[in-house]
Amino acid sequence: MRIVVTNCNTTQEMTEEIVRGARAAAGPGTTVTGLTPSWGPESAEGWLDSYLSAAAVIDLVRTYDSPYDAVVMAGFGEHGREGVRELVDVPVVDITEAAAHLACLLGRRYGVITTLERSCGQIEDSLELAGVGRNCAAVVGTGLGVLDLGDAARTEAAFLTAAERACAAGAEVLVLGCAGMTGLQRVVGEKLGLPVVDGVAAAVKLAESLVALGLTTSRAGSYAKPVPKRRVWGASPGRPPSP
Amino acid sequence: MRIVVTNCNTTQEMTEEIVRGARAAAGPGTTVTGLTPSWGPESAEGWLDSYLSAAAVIDLVRTYDSPYDAVVMAGFGEHGREGVRELVDVPVVDITEAAAHLACLLGRRYGVITTLERSCGQIEDSLELAGVGRNCAAVVGTGLGVLDLGDAARTEAAFLTAAERACAAGAEVLVLGCAGMTGLQRVVGEKLGLPVVDGVAAAVKLAESLVALGLTTSRAGSYAKPVPKRRVWGASPGRPPSP
Amino acid sequence: MRIVVTNCNTTQEMTEEIVRGARAAAGPGTTVTGLTPSWGPESAEGWLDSYLSAAAVIDLVRTYDSPYDAVVMAGFGEHGREGVRELVDVPVVDITEAAAHLACLLGRRYGVITTLERSCGQIEDSLELAGVGRNCAAVVGTGLGVLDLGDAARTEAAFLTAAERACAAGAEVLVLGCAGMTGLQRVVGEKLGLPVVDGVAAAVKLAESLVALGLTTSRAGSYAKPVPKRRVWGASPGRPPSP
Amino acid sequence: MRIVVTNCNTTQEMTEEIVRGARAAAGPGTTVTGLTPSWGPESAEGWLDSYLSAAAVIDLVRTYDSPYDAVVMAGFGEHGREGVRELVDVPVVDITEAAAHLACLLGRRYGVITTLERSCGQIEDSLELAGVGRNCAAVVGTGLGVLDLGDAARTEAAFLTAAERACAAGAEVLVLGCAGMTGLQRVVGEKLGLPVVDGVAAAVKLAESLVALGLTTSRAGSYAKPVPKRRVWGASPGRPPSP
Amino acid sequence: MRIVVTNCNTTQEMTEEIVRGARAAAGPGTTVTGLTPSWGPESAEGWLDSYLSAAAVIDLVRTYDSPYDAVVMAGFGEHGREGVRELVDVPVVDITEAAAHLACLLGRRYGVITTLERSCGQIEDSLELAGVGRNCAAVVGTGLGVLDLGDAARTEAAFLTAAERACAAGAEVLVLGCAGMTGLQRVVGEKLGLPVVDGVAAAVKLAESLVALGLTTSRAGSYAKPVPKRRVWGASPGRPPSP
Amino acid sequence: MRIVVTNCNTTQEMTEEIVRGARAAAGPGTTVTGLTPSWGPESAEGWLDSYLSAAAVIDLVRTYDSPYDAVVMAGFGEHGREGVRELVDVPVVDITEAAAHLACLLGRRYGVITTLERSCGQIEDSLELAGVGRNCAAVVGTGLGVLDLGDAARTEAAFLTAAERACAAGAEVLVLGCAGMTGLQRVVGEKLGLPVVDGVAAAVKLAESLVALGLTTSRAGSYAKPVPKRRVWGASPGRPPSP
Known part of the structure; x- marks a missing residue:
C-alpha cells in the first residue's frame, strides 16, 4: 500500500520528520512518500497560513503524478481536506x-x-x-x-x-x-x-484501514469531483514579499 | 495480534458469521477468536435485550482467560463498551x-x-x-x-x-x-x-490500529479499574422463563 | 397506590435506607415496597457495575409477581430504565x-x-x-x-x-x-x-403523579414490549470470583 | 395544600375550564383557586399577547393577598414564569x-x-x-x-x-x-x-410534589427577590384601543 | 430616516443618555427620537422587571403615533422584541x-x-x-x-x-x-x-442598514400581525404599591 | 468611506455585477472598489475551488496597496475571511x-x-x-x-x-x-x-456600520497579525492544466 503524506508547509525538514513518524506507524506492506509543497508558508500558524497552505497542498496533490492508495494530510488544524477529497479517488485522512x-x-x-x-x-x-x-x-x-x-x-x-x-x-x-x-x-x-x-500515526493507520476495506470518499453530495473549469494556481512571478 | 470478538447474543451461528466478517477484514498477522455469551438474549432487539446482553458480554470477557490484544464488541447499538473498557487492559472497540x-x-x-x-x-x-x-x-x-x-x-x-x-x-x-x-x-x-x-470490519481495523500504535484505554477518570467488591453474575437456577 | 422501589445493588441495608426515604416522600395512600436484586454488585460504582446492575434489576422486576402501580429505580446514574420501561405496563421513574x-x-x-x-x-x-x-x-x-x-x-x-x-x-x-x-x-x-x-423522593412524587393522571409509558417506538425469545438471565453456578 | 392557578388571559370562562382540569388532577387535600388577570389580552396568541399576559399575570399574583402554597401558570408557551418565581416564596410551575x-x-x-x-x-x-x-x-x-x-x-x-x-x-x-x-x-x-x-394536570401534580417535599425556588442567582424600586403596573385610563 | 429608540424603563435621564449614544452613532440623515414608557419599572433588573418592561414598551410603541422608519429597543437583555416585531411594519432591532x-x-x-x-x-x-x-x-x-x-x-x-x-x-x-x-x-x-x-450604537447602525436596504420583519410565521381582539394595557388606578 | 469588495473568482464580469450591487447598497459617502483575483478559479463551486479562492483572495488583498476602510468578501460560502482578518487592520465582512x-x-x-x-x-x-x-x-x-x-x-x-x-x-x-x-x-x-x-448588500451595510463606529477586528487571540515568515504565493510558471 502506498501512502502519500503531505506536509502543510514548505519546510523540507518538517516533511522528513513527519515521514519518519508515518513510517514508524505504517504496517509492513505500506510505503510512505512525503510530499512538500513547492509554495505556501514555511510553517502554518493561523488562518492566513492555513488557507495558503490548503491551496498549496491541493496544488501539490493535483500535480503529483505517481500512483498511490491514500493521502495523509499532515497539518494539525490546517484547512484543505475537503478539497483533496474532491480531487482524488483514494481515501484522504487529515491528522x-x-x-x-x-x-x-x-x-x-x-x-x-x-x-x-x-x-x-x-x-x-x-x-x-x-x-x-x-x-x-x-x-x-x-x-x-x-x-x-x-x-x-x-x-x-x-x-x-x-x-x-x-x-x-x-x-x-x-x-x-x-x-x-x-x-x-x-x-x-x-x-x-x-x-x-x-x-500522523493515527492518520496512517486510518488510511491503511480504509484502503484495506476497499473504502473511499463518497462522490454523492459534498465531495463530488471538481467541475472542469479554468483555474490558475498561484501568482505570476515578480510579486511583493510576504505580508 | 489476537483480537477477541464478542457476539452480543447467545446464537452461535451469529458469532460464526461475525467472525467470518472480522477475519475478512483482519490484517495478515491478526487472529480472530469469536466468543459467544453463555447467557443473555438469543438476539438483541431493544433496551431490555441490550442491557441483558451488556452484562452477559462483560461476564464473558471477565471469565475468558486466554491472552488477547484487543476486544471488538459486535452488537450494533448495544450497551456495554464502557464496562469492558474498565475491565480489560487492552483496547476495546464497539462496532x-x-x-x-x-x-x-x-x-x-x-x-x-x-x-x-x-x-x-x-x-x-x-x-x-x-x-x-x-x-x-x-x-x-x-x-x-x-x-x-x-x-x-x-x-x-x-x-x-x-x-x-x-x-x-x-x-x-x-x-x-x-x-x-x-x-x-x-x-x-x-x-x-x-x-x-x-x-465489524471497521472495528477490527481500529482495534488493529490501536494495538499497532501501543495505545490503550485511559485509566484516568471514567474508565478506571473496577473497584474490587462482591459481584454476582446472574441468577441462581430454577428461575422463571423469559418475560 | 403501590410503588415498587428497586435498589441497584445487592446490599439490603441500602434498600432499607432507600425505602425509608421513599416512604417519607410518599403521599398518604401510597405503599412502598423495596426490592433488592438477588445478584449484581454490592454497590454500583462505574460502568461495569452499572451494566451488571441494569441486568440484575430488570431480572428482579421481571420475576417479581405481586401487583404494583409504578416502579422507582433507585440507582443514581445507573443504567436500565429503558429496559424496565419495555418490560412493565406501569410508569417507571429513575431517580x-x-x-x-x-x-x-x-x-x-x-x-x-x-x-x-x-x-x-x-x-x-x-x-x-x-x-x-x-x-x-x-x-x-x-x-x-x-x-x-x-x-x-x-x-x-x-x-x-x-x-x-x-x-x-x-x-x-x-x-x-x-x-x-x-x-x-x-x-x-x-x-x-x-x-x-x-x-428518591423526587421519583416517588413523579411516579405518584403519573399514576394519578393515568399516564404510562408509550408503546410506540422505543419502548415497545420486548419481542418474545429465549433469554438466559445469568451464569450457571461455579463461576470465577469477581474481577 | 392551596394551589393558585393563573389564567394567562382575561376570559373568565377559560379560567373556569382550567380550574376544572386542575381540580380533576389535584390530590384529595388540594384546593385549587383560579385567578383571572384584570387586564391583558382576552386570549394569548403570539408574542405581543404573551408579553402583555406576562405582565398582567405577574401583577395579578403580586396583588393577590390570600395565602397559598404554589402557583400554576396556565398559559401554554406564554412568558412570565421566571418573573413569578422572583416574586413569590412558593413553587411556581408553568404548564x-x-x-x-x-x-x-x-x-x-x-x-x-x-x-x-x-x-x-x-x-x-x-x-x-x-x-x-x-x-x-x-x-x-x-x-x-x-x-x-x-x-x-x-x-x-x-x-x-x-x-x-x-x-x-x-x-x-x-x-x-x-x-x-x-x-x-x-x-x-x-x-x-x-x-x-x-x-394543567401535569403542573398541578408537579406543584403538589414540590410542596410535599418542602422545595421551593432558589434565591441564589437568577430568581433572587426583585430589588425594591418604583414600578407602575399599567397605563393610566383613557388610552387608545387595542392595536 | 427616523429612528425611534425605546428605553426599557421609566427613567427619563436614562432615555436622554441613550439618545445621546444613539445620535452619536447615527448617520447624517438619521433623526433619533427617544421614548420613555409611561409605566413599568424605573430600572430593569431581573425577569419580573423585564416582563413588566416588555409590556410597557409594547404599549409605548403601540400608542406612539408619529411616523418612523425603525425601532431600536434599548434594554440590554430585556424581553419584548418579538412583540414589537409583530406590532409594527418597520424593522425592530434590540440592542x-x-x-x-x-x-x-x-x-x-x-x-x-x-x-x-x-x-x-x-x-x-x-x-x-x-x-x-x-x-x-x-x-x-x-x-x-x-x-x-x-x-x-x-x-x-x-x-x-x-x-x-x-x-x-x-x-x-x-x-x-x-x-x-x-x-x-x-x-x-x-x-x-x-x-x-x-x-445602542450597534442597533442604530443595524436599523439604518435594514431601512436602507428596504428590509423589514417577515410576516410569515412567527411575527404575523397580532390578531385583533380585546386587550387591556394595565391595571386600573388605586393599586397596591410595588412588590 | 472606501470599501474594497473582493470577488472570489477570476471572472471580471462577476466582479462588475457584484460592484453594481454593492454600490446600490452603499451610503452616500461610500466608494466601492471591486477587486478581481489574478489567479484562482473562474467560479467557485465546492471545497477545492473555495480553498484555491481563499488563497487567491488573501493574496489579492495582500498586494493591493491603495488605502481603504473596510473589506467585503463576496464569495457566498467561500473560505478565507479569518485569513483576511489577520492580514488587514480594517473590518472584514464576508457576505x-x-x-x-x-x-x-x-x-x-x-x-x-x-x-x-x-x-x-x-x-x-x-x-x-x-x-x-x-x-x-x-x-x-x-x-x-x-x-x-x-x-x-x-x-x-x-x-x-x-x-x-x-x-x-x-x-x-x-x-x-x-x-x-x-x-x-x-x-x-x-x-x-x-x-x-x-x-453583498448586507455586507456593505455592516462594513459601513463597523467603520462608522470605529470598530475593527480584535487582535487578541484568533486574529492576531500573521507571524512574519517566508511565504510563497503560488506555483511557478509552466504548470499542468486544471484538474
Whole structure:
C-alpha cells in the first residue's frame, strides 16, 4: 500500500520528520512518500497560513503524478481536506480528525495540546466540522511557536503544563496538536500516565484501514469531483514579499 | 495480534458469521477468536435485550482467560463498551462507534440503516455518547427483525429503501447497522454508488490500529479499574422463563 | 397506590435506607415496597457495575409477581430504565432523571454532587439522554466512595466543598447524586441556603403523579414490549470470583 | 395544600375550564383557586399577547393577598414564569414545562400539538429555556385559533392530523399545547394509542410534589427577590384601543 | 430616516443618555427620537422587571403615533422584541442582539460584561434565542446595580475585572451589557486593547442598514400581525404599591 | 468611506455585477472598489475551488496597496475571511455571515437558497462557524450551476422551488446564497411575500456600520497579525492544466 503524506508547509525538514513518524506507524506492506509543497508558508500558524497552505497542498496533490492508495494530510488544524477529497479517488485522512477519532476510543473525553494559543480556535473548528468535537474537553496552547520547539526541556515543560490544564478540563486522553514530535508523545504519556495520540500515526493507520476495506470518499453530495473549469494556481512571478 | 470478538447474543451461528466478517477484514498477522455469551438474549432487539446482553458480554470477557490484544464488541447499538473498557487492559472497540468513525472520513454526513425501527433510538444514543453523532444525518429502520433477514430479496429491497431515505436526509455514506451482512454491504453500495461501512470490519481495523500504535484505554477518570467488591453474575437456577 | 422501589445493588441495608426515604416522600395512600436484586454488585460504582446492575434489576422486576402501580429505580446514574420501561405496563421513574426534572423547576441551572469522580461522566450521560442535561451546570464528585459515607463529618465537609464548586459553575439548585442521604440533604441545603433535591423522593412524587393522571409509558417506538425469545438471565453456578 | 392557578388571559370562562382540569388532577387535600388577570389580552396568541399576559399575570399574583402554597401558570408557551418565581416564596410551575417534564418520562421523544402555527416557535423557545427541549421531536400547529376550538369535530380532526405529523417526526408521547381540553386529550390518546399529557394536570401534580417535599425556588442567582424600586403596573385610563 | 429608540424603563435621564449614544452613532440623515414608557419599572433588573418592561414598551410603541422608519429597543437583555416585531411594519432591532451581531464580525468569540450577576442568565437566553449565542464565550456580571454606576472609578474597576474574566473565558471582543456608557466603552477598550461594542450604537447602525436596504420583519410565521381582539394595557388606578 | 469588495473568482464580469450591487447598497459617502483575483478559479463551486479562492483572495488583498476602510468578501460560502482578518487592520465582512446577521433580525428562522446542492454543506459550515447557524432552518440548492444562471425564467423557477422548500422547513426570511442577483431577490420576495436578503448588500451595510463606529477586528487571540515568515504565493510558471 502506498501512502502519500503531505506536509502543510514548505519546510523540507518538517516533511522528513513527519515521514519518519508515518513510517514508524505504517504496517509492513505500506510505503510512505512525503510530499512538500513547492509554495505556501514555511510553517502554518493561523488562518492566513492555513488557507495558503490548503491551496498549496491541493496544488501539490493535483500535480503529483505517481500512483498511490491514500493521502495523509499532515497539518494539525490546517484547512484543505475537503478539497483533496474532491480531487482524488483514494481515501484522504487529515491528522487532526484522525487523532480525535482514535482518542474517542480511549477515553470519555480527550484534550488537545498544541503550540501557539492562536491555533486553538482553528483546531476546535476543524474537530467540530469533522464531527468529533463533542468529546473534546479542551484545546490548550503552550505559547510556543513551531520554531521554539528546538529547546527540548522548555518544550517538554510547556507541554506538560498544557496537558495538566487539559486534564483539569476533563481530558482523559491527550492528542498532540502538532506533527513530528515522537519524543514528546512518550514523555507526556509517561509523566501523566495517559494515552497520548499522535495525529500522523493515527492518520496512517486510518488510511491503511480504509484502503484495506476497499473504502473511499463518497462522490454523492459534498465531495463530488471538481467541475472542469479554468483555474490558475498561484501568482505570476515578480510579486511583493510576504505580508 | 489476537483480537477477541464478542457476539452480543447467545446464537452461535451469529458469532460464526461475525467472525467470518472480522477475519475478512483482519490484517495478515491478526487472529480472530469469536466468543459467544453463555447467557443473555438469543438476539438483541431493544433496551431490555441490550442491557441483558451488556452484562452477559462483560461476564464473558471477565471469565475468558486466554491472552488477547484487543476486544471488538459486535452488537450494533448495544450497551456495554464502557464496562469492558474498565475491565480489560487492552483496547476495546464497539462496532457502532467504529463504523461511524470510518464513515466520518468518507463523507460530510453519514446515515445508518438498521433492522427494526425500535433500535433506531438506541443507535442514536450510542453514536451520540461515542462522540460521533454530529455528522449522522439519519438512522433508518427497515422494519425487519433479525430473524427476517433470511429472505435475501426482501432484505435487500428493504435495505435499499431505507438507504434511500437516509440519503434523502443528507447521508453521503452509509453504515450497516447490524452485524454479519457482507453481501448486503456490497449490494447496497453498488446499487446506490455509495461507500457502505460495516461495523465489524471497521472495528477490527481500529482495534488493529490501536494495538499497532501501543495505545490503550485511559485509566484516568471514567474508565478506571473496577473497584474490587462482591459481584454476582446472574441468577441462581430454577428461575422463571423469559418475560 | 403501590410503588415498587428497586435498589441497584445487592446490599439490603441500602434498600432499607432507600425505602425509608421513599416512604417519607410518599403521599398518604401510597405503599412502598423495596426490592433488592438477588445478584449484581454490592454497590454500583462505574460502568461495569452499572451494566451488571441494569441486568440484575430488570431480572428482579421481571420475576417479581405481586401487583404494583409504578416502579422507582433507585440507582443514581445507573443504567436500565429503558429496559424496565419495555418490560412493565406501569410508569417507571429513575431517580437520576426525577431529581433533575424537579430541579429544573427550582432554578435556572442545577448541579449534581455525587460520590466518586468516576461516576460524574455516567451521570452526565444519564441526564443528557433523559432530556434534562441542558440546564445542568456541573456534576461534581466528592472523592468519597459509597463505603466512605459512614464518617458523617467528613462526608458533610466533602459534599459542602463539592456543592460550592457546583455553585461556582452556575448551579442555583443542587441534586444529591446518591440514594439514602436525608441528613446530608438538610445540612447542605441549610448551610448553602439552596434547595437540595433528593432523587428518591423526587421519583416517588413523579411516579405518584403519573399514576394519578393515568399516564404510562408509550408503546410506540422505543419502548415497545420486548419481542418474545429465549433469554438466559445469568451464569450457571461455579463461576470465577469477581474481577 | 392551596394551589393558585393563573389564567394567562382575561376570559373568565377559560379560567373556569382550567380550574376544572386542575381540580380533576389535584390530590384529595388540594384546593385549587383560579385567578383571572384584570387586564391583558382576552386570549394569548403570539408574542405581543404573551408579553402583555406576562405582565398582567405577574401583577395579578403580586396583588393577590390570600395565602397559598404554589402557583400554576396556565398559559401554554406564554412568558412570565421566571418573573413569578422572583416574586413569590412558593413553587411556581408553568404548564408548558410541566407537560414536557412528564412527557420525558413516558417516551424517548415527545411532540406538542397546539392551536395556531404562529405559536409553535414560542413554545419551542419556552421548552428550550426550561431545559426540556432536547427530547421534543416536533411542535405542530393545527391552524385553529382559540376561538375555533368550539367546533368539536373539526377540532378533533385537526388535532389528530397534527398528532400524526408529530409522530412521523418521532414523537412517542404527545403534549396538548393548550389549556382546558380534557375531551381532546382522551380522544387523541385513544385513537392513536399514545399517552397524551395535559399541561394543567401535569403542573398541578408537579406543584403538589414540590410542596410535599418542602422545595421551593432558589434565591441564589437568577430568581433572587426583585430589588425594591418604583414600578407602575399599567397605563393610566383613557388610552387608545387595542392595536 | 427616523429612528425611534425605546428605553426599557421609566427613567427619563436614562432615555436622554441613550439618545445621546444613539445620535452619536447615527448617520447624517438619521433623526433619533427617544421614548420613555409611561409605566413599568424605573430600572430593569431581573425577569419580573423585564416582563413588566416588555409590556410597557409594547404599549409605548403601540400608542406612539408619529411616523418612523425603525425601532431600536434599548434594554440590554430585556424581553419584548418579538412583540414589537409583530406590532409594527418597520424593522425592530434590540440592542442585545445588535451588539452580538457586530461582535461576531470582530473576533471568534465575544464576551458580555454587565451590571448585576442576576442579569447574566437573562442575557444568555436573549442571545441564544436571537441566534447568536454560539460564539458568546461568557456573560460576566460586575456586581454593580444600575444605581451604583454613578461612582466612575469603582464602575471602571469593576468592569475591567469583569472584562478580564470574559477574556480568560475566551472572549476576543467585548460587549457592554448595559445602555448609556460611552465613557466606559472607551476606557475598557483602551486598557485591554480590545474592540468594545455598545448595543445602542450597534442597533442604530443595524436599523439604518435594514431601512436602507428596504428590509423589514417577515410576516410569515412567527411575527404575523397580532390578531385583533380585546386587550387591556394595565391595571386600573388605586393599586397596591410595588412588590 | 472606501470599501474594497473582493470577488472570489477570476471572472471580471462577476466582479462588475457584484460592484453594481454593492454600490446600490452603499451610503452616500461610500466608494466601492471591486477587486478581481489574478489567479484562482473562474467560479467557485465546492471545497477545492473555495480553498484555491481563499488563497487567491488573501493574496489579492495582500498586494493591493491603495488605502481603504473596510473589506467585503463576496464569495457566498467561500473560505478565507479569518485569513483576511489577520492580514488587514480594517473590518472584514464576508457576505455569507452578513446576510445571516441581517436575516436573524427579520424573522425567527431564515433559509438560504443557493446554486448547486454541493455547496449547501459548505454554506452550513460557514454559517455555523460564523456563529449564526442556530436560526438557519435550511440551506437548499437549486441544481443550477453558476453558468446556468443566464436563463432567467429557468433560474427564477428553480429559486422559487428552492425557496418553497426552505419555507416548508421553517424559514421566515430568505437569503440569496450567491452574489450578483438583484433581480432574483425582488422576484422571489414579491412572489413569496417574504424579505429576501442579498449578501453583498448586507455586507456593505455592516462594513459601513463597523467603520462608522470605529470598530475593527480584535487582535487578541484568533486574529492576531500573521507571524512574519517566508511565504510563497503560488506555483511557478509552466504548470499542468486544471484538474
